[in-house]
Amino acid sequence: MPTTVTMTVNGKTVSREVEERTLLVNFLRDKIGLTGTHVGCDTSQCGACVVHLDGNAIKSCSILAVQAEGASVTTIEGLAAADGTLHPMQAAFKEHHGLQCGYCTPGMVMSAVDLAKRNPSLTEQQVRQGLEGNICRCTGYHNIVKAVLAGADAMQAGAGERQPAEMAAD
Amino acid sequence: MYSFSFHRPKTLAEAASIQGGLEEPKLLGGGMTLVPTLKQRLARPSDLIDLSQIPELKGIRETAEGLEIGAFARHAEVAASDLVRRTIPALADLAGHIGDRQVRNLGTMGGSIANADPAADYPAAVLALKSTVKTDRREIDGDAFFTGMFETALEPAEIVAAVRYQRPGKAAYAKFRNPASRYAVVGVFVAVFGSEVRVAVTGAAGSVFRATELESALAADFRPEALEGITVQRDDLNADIHASADYRAHLVTVMAKRAVVACG
Ligand SMILES: Cc1cc2nc3c(=O)[nH]c(=O)nc-3n(C[C@H](O)[C@H](O)[C@H](O)COP(=O)(O)OP(=O)(O)OC[C@H]3O[C@@H](n4cnc5c(N)ncnc54)[C@H](O)[C@@H]3O)c2cc1C
Ligand code: FES
Ligand code: FES
Numbered sequence: 001m002p003t004t005v006t007m008t009v010n011g012k013t014v015s016r017e018v019e020e021r022t023l024l025v026n027f028l029r030d031k032i033g034l035t036g037t038h039v040g041c042d043t044s045q046c047g048a049c050v051v052h053l054d055g056n057a058i059k060s061c062s063i064l065a066v067q068a069e070g071a072s073v074t075t076i077e078g079l080a081a082a083d084g085t086l087h088p089m090q091a092a093f094k095e096h097h098g099l100q101c102g103y104c105t106p107g108m109v110m111s112a113v114d115l116a117k118r119n120p121s122l123t124e125q126q127v128r129q130g131l132e133g134n135i136c137r138c139t140g141y142h143n144i145v146k147a148v149l150a151g152a153d154a155m156q157a158g159a160g161e162r163q164p165a166e167m168a169a170d
Numbered sequence: 171m172y173s174f175s176f177h178r179p180k181t182l183a184e185a186a187s188i189q190g191g192l193e194e195p196k197l198l199g200g201g202m203t204l205v206p207t208l209k210q211r212l213a214r215p216s217d218l219i220d221l222s223q224i225p226e227l228k229g230i231r232e233t234a235e236g237l238e239i240g241a242f243a244r245h246a247e248v249a250a251s252d253l254v255r256r257t258i259p260a261l262a263d264l265a266g267h268i269g270d271r272q273v274r275n276l277g278t279m280g281g282s283i284a285n286a287d288p289a290a291d292y293p294a295a296v297l298a299l300k301s302t303v304k305t306d307r308r309e310i311d312g313d314a315f316f317t318g319m320f321e322t323a324l325e326p327a328e329i330v331a332a333v334r335y336q337r338p339g340k341a342a343y344a345k346f347r348n349p350a351s352r353y354a355v356v357g358v359f360v361a362v363f364g365s366e367v368r369v370a371v372t373g374a375a376g377s378v379f380r381a382t383e384l385e386s387a388l389a390a391d392f393r394p395e396a397l398e399g400i401t402v403q404r405d406d407l408n409a410d411i412h413a414s415a416d417y418r419a420h421l422v423t424v425m426a427k428r429a430v431v432a433c434g
């Protein structure tokens with residue numbers, strides 16, 4: 001039976017009719033048209049689908065859209081500034097060549113942002129452990145780890161200069 | 171996924187009563203086991219009862235004897251809780267090593283124990299920490315909660331509300347994780363309560379169990395050396411592509427030793 005689900009996606013309130021069994025990732029991709037969030041597996045293991053739900057990284061392939069009713073979701077499309085300036089973590093992935101085919105990248109970046117927000121001074125070990133839920137078939141992870149460390153530093157450096165209102169909108 | 175109806179009760183009483191008139195209702199915790207199961211069409215519930223909006227199932231409280239953790243406490247919340255880290259640090263450590271960060275952000279304690287996966291981590295804590303499982307209708311002794319592979323003492327539609335864990339003198343959980351799934355190939359929770367030592371083993375058999383051979387050896391001499399040469403004797407140890415029964419038996423002793431060392 002179709003039902004209406006309402007949530008905030010990248011700061012905007014969206015409301016769509018869905019089936020109860022619709023996964024959040026399908027809601028985002030097919031109903032909202034945000035195809036940056038990928039699906040890479042059927043076993044909840046690859047992390048290509050990671051988005052933030054009320055600020056926490058989760059796998060959008062393993063939660064129903066109706067479970068996110070009333071919640072606030074941030075996808076990879078919601079990271080860059082309105083003028084197109086990349087988020088420091090996105091910029092770091094570009095700079096450090098943290099991707100090859102790019103399939104895992106949206107999930108990697110979303111997980112990395114969550115990790116960096118929780119740990120003000122990340123170590124390489126923490127990055128490797130923190131990205132356990134994200135699989136990359138191309139890079140061998142080395143450059144991803146470099147990118148995350150650099151992106152986390154850039155986020156730290158930026159945090160001091162930013163306005164409280166901007167921080168709250170993250 | 172087959173289709174189903176979705177309900178979001180606001181109280182425990184409503185979650186319990188709503189199930190009465192439904193054909194094949196299923197409770198939904200964090201969904202980290204149930205949603206993948208539904209995706210694979212391995213279950214076909216008529217209705218899902220989402221437990222996420224019920225305040226009675228939430229929170230972590232200190233009790234005279236230890237801790238009471240609400241069934242809907244997410245793994246990440248338990249891992250990060252100052253109260254848990256201070257009162258029973260081994261429990262926070264266990265929760266912090268379940269799956270990956272994204273799984274811990276959704277998965278709940280209640281879902282984990284109700285599911286009773288033979289390789290799940292929480293069941294080892296339930297058995298080692300002299301716990302009591304509170305449901306919507308009664309209290310179940312933690313020692314009697316797990317009854318077999320994916321089987322518990324819960325009745326149909328019974329809802330886990332919280333678990334009370336007793337605070338041990340010292341405790342540690344040592345897990346040999348499957349590197350792909352991150353579930354326990356073998357996980358051993360050692361807890362010391364005065365002269366009593368409890369050794370709960372998950373991953374090794376169809377259901378979590380207490381290794382009594384190891385318990386008595388450690389009660390006599392709480393050092394890793396005391397476990398030298400002792401192997402659990404059971405004919406129901408798991409054997410699969412990840413580990414043979416003999417290897418799992420070996421790992422039980424090794425993980426128990428590591429847990430004893432970690433107890434300090
Ligand atoms: C990639 C991945 C890795 C994982 N790694 C690990 C690991 O290393 N260790 C580990 O222990 N687990 C692991 N898990 C499982 C995870 O911990 C789950 O969160 C947990 O097993 C189920 O909890 P849930 O809240 O998600 O429950 P759900 O999936 O929502 O439900 C599971 C079952 O419990 C029932 N249920 C839920 N809540 C209640 C309640 N309050 N009362 C009665 N019944 C209830 C449901 O009806 C269902 O049958 C992993 C999962 C994934 C996807
Ligand atoms: S698509 Fe692989 S974890 Fe979600
Ligand atoms: S860049 Fe191709 S999967 Fe990671």
